[in-house]
Structures are given as structure tokens and as C-alpha cells.
Amino acid sequence: MPLRDLFAGELPKLVMFDLDGTLIDSVPDLAGAVDVMLGQLGRAPAGVDKVRHWVGNGARVLVRRALADDIEHASISEGETEQALALFLEAYAGDHSRSTLYPGVRVFLDALQQAGVPLALVTNKPSRFVPELLADKQLDGYFCWLVGGDTLPVQKPDPAALNWVMQQAGVVASQALFVGDSRSDVLAAKAAGVPVVAVSYGYNHGQPIAAENPDLLVDSLDALI
Numbered sequence: 282m283p284l285r286d287l288f289a290g291e292l293p294k295l296v297m298f299d300l301d302g303t304l305i306d307s308v309p310d311l312a313g314a315v316d317v318m319l320g321q322l323g324r325a326p327a328g329v330d331k332v333r334h335w336v337g338n339g340a341r342v343l344v345r346r347a348l349a350d351d352i353e354h355a356s357i358s359e360g361e362t363e364q365a366l367a368l369f370l371e372a373y374a375g376d377h378s379r380s381t382l383y384p385g386v387r388v389f390l391d392a393l394q395q396a397g398v399p400l401a402l403v404t405n406k407p408s409r410f411v412p413e414l415l416a417d418k419q420l421d422g423y424f425c426w427l428v429g430g431d432t433l434p435v436q437k438p439d440p441a442a443l444n445w446v447m448q449q450a451g452v453v454a455s456q457a458l459f460v461g462d463s464r465s466d467v468l469a470a471k472a473a474g475v476p477v478v479a480v481s482y483g484y485n486h487g488q489p490i491a492a493e494n495p496d497l498l499v500d501s502l503d504a505l506i
């Protein structure tokens with residue numbers, strides 16, 4: 282595996298994955314729920330293209346960006362946020378039928394699993410949605426640890442979740458790998474001292490992820506096998 286090049290001929294002892302934009306193209310369902318929420322508030326829909334640029338910092342920030350109709354959301358009040366967030370969470374629950382696995386994902390997860398490498402998921406998505414989404418896409422058998430955006434007091438780009446998983450797994454940063462699609466992933470991995478692979482097909486707010494200088498950039502995860 283080209284992965285071995287990052288680990289002096291070995292495999293990593295732990296691989297942590299981002300979810301949205303890395304393993305699963307979840308924007309169609311996220312945009313659907315955003316538009317249901319906006320409709321309930323008497324507002325115009327945002328659509329998939331805008332929502333793709335707003336995903337990555339958890340549901341609360343996504344909702345605030347949708348209310349602002351902009352990636353900057355400082356003008357949105359707490360009261361508006363709470364009301365809209367409740368509508369969004371209700372609309373997003375249960376139906377993930379428009380979300381799809383990216384090409385190369387399953388074959389890469391299978392290769393790591395067969396090689397006995399423990400896997401973890403570190404996402405900014407609210408934790409309540411993670412098990413149902415994984416089960417819906419038959420990804421539920423792969424991960425030993427699941428960390429959602431509300432599992433700890435802080436979320437990516439803070440490295441806390443990566444540090445927590447590494448502690449659970451009993452590995453040090455140089456033995457672990459993080460795989461993600463956005464700036465928050467690369468920043469979190471670098472802050473934790475963990476080598477990071479970025480995928481070019483994800484969201485990253487419409488910006489090329491290469492600008493964040495990941496250790497490796499791939500167009501699909503099977504390129505790592």
C-alpha cells in the first residue's frame with residue numbers, strides 16, 4: 282500500500298476517518314433537511330450547491346449558515362438558531378436514502394480490516410445520526426470507536442477527539458493516520474501530530490484541500506491500497 286510509505290514500510294496501528302465528504306456523500310440528505318427547515322420558517326430553499334459549501338462544522342453551524350444564507354453567520358441570534366436547529370434535526374432523522382458511499386471506500390475499509398488495523402470514526406455530525414447512517418450504508422461493522430460532533434465539549438479542528446481515540450487504542454500519534462476531506466480534518470490531525478491523508482472529492486467549503494498541505498492527497502481511497 283502507498284500507505285506504507287507514510288509509515289516506514291509498516292501499516293498504521295490505527296486509522297481514524299472523517300464521515301461526511303470522506304466516506305459518504307451525505308449532502309443530498311443534508312440539503313433536503315435544510316430546505317425542509319427553511320420552508321417551515323417561510324424561507325426560500327438553499328439547494329445542494331450552497332449546502333455543500335456549508336457542511337463540515339456540525340449541524341448547529343450548518344443551520345446558522347443556512348439562516349444567514351452565507352458561510353459567515355455572526356448575525357444569527359441564539360433564539361433563531363435553537364428554533365431552526367430543532368426543525369433541522371427532526372427533518373434529517375431517519376431518511377438517508379439519497380446519501381451514497383464514495384467509490385473506493387468499501388474496498389479500502391475491507392483491506393484495512395483484513396490487515397487487522399483498528400478503525401475509528403471522528404465526525405462533526407451530531408452523534409445521534411451516526412449509527413443509523415452507518416447501518417443504512419452497511420458500514421456499521423468496521424469501527425471500534427465513534428466520536429460525533431457533540432460527544433466531547435469541542436469538535437474538529439480541535440484535536441481532542443483524535444487524542445481520545447488514540448488513548449483508547451493505546452497508540453501514539455506517529456502510529457496513527459487520519460483520513461478526511463476538509464480543513465478542520467487537516468488542522469485537527471496536525472494539531473494532534475497525526476499523519477493525514479486528504480481526499481480531493483469532498484466538501485471543504487468549495488476550496489481545494491491541497492492548500493492545507495495534507496501529507497498525502499488522493500482522488501479515491503482505493504488509491505491507498
Ligand SMILES: O=C(O)COP(=O)(O)O
Binds near residue numbers: 338405
Ligand atoms: O456534519 C458535518 O458538519 C461534518 O461532518 P464530518 O466531520 O463527518 O465531515
Ligand SMILES: [Mg+2]
Binds near residue numbers: 483
Ligand atoms: Mg467531512
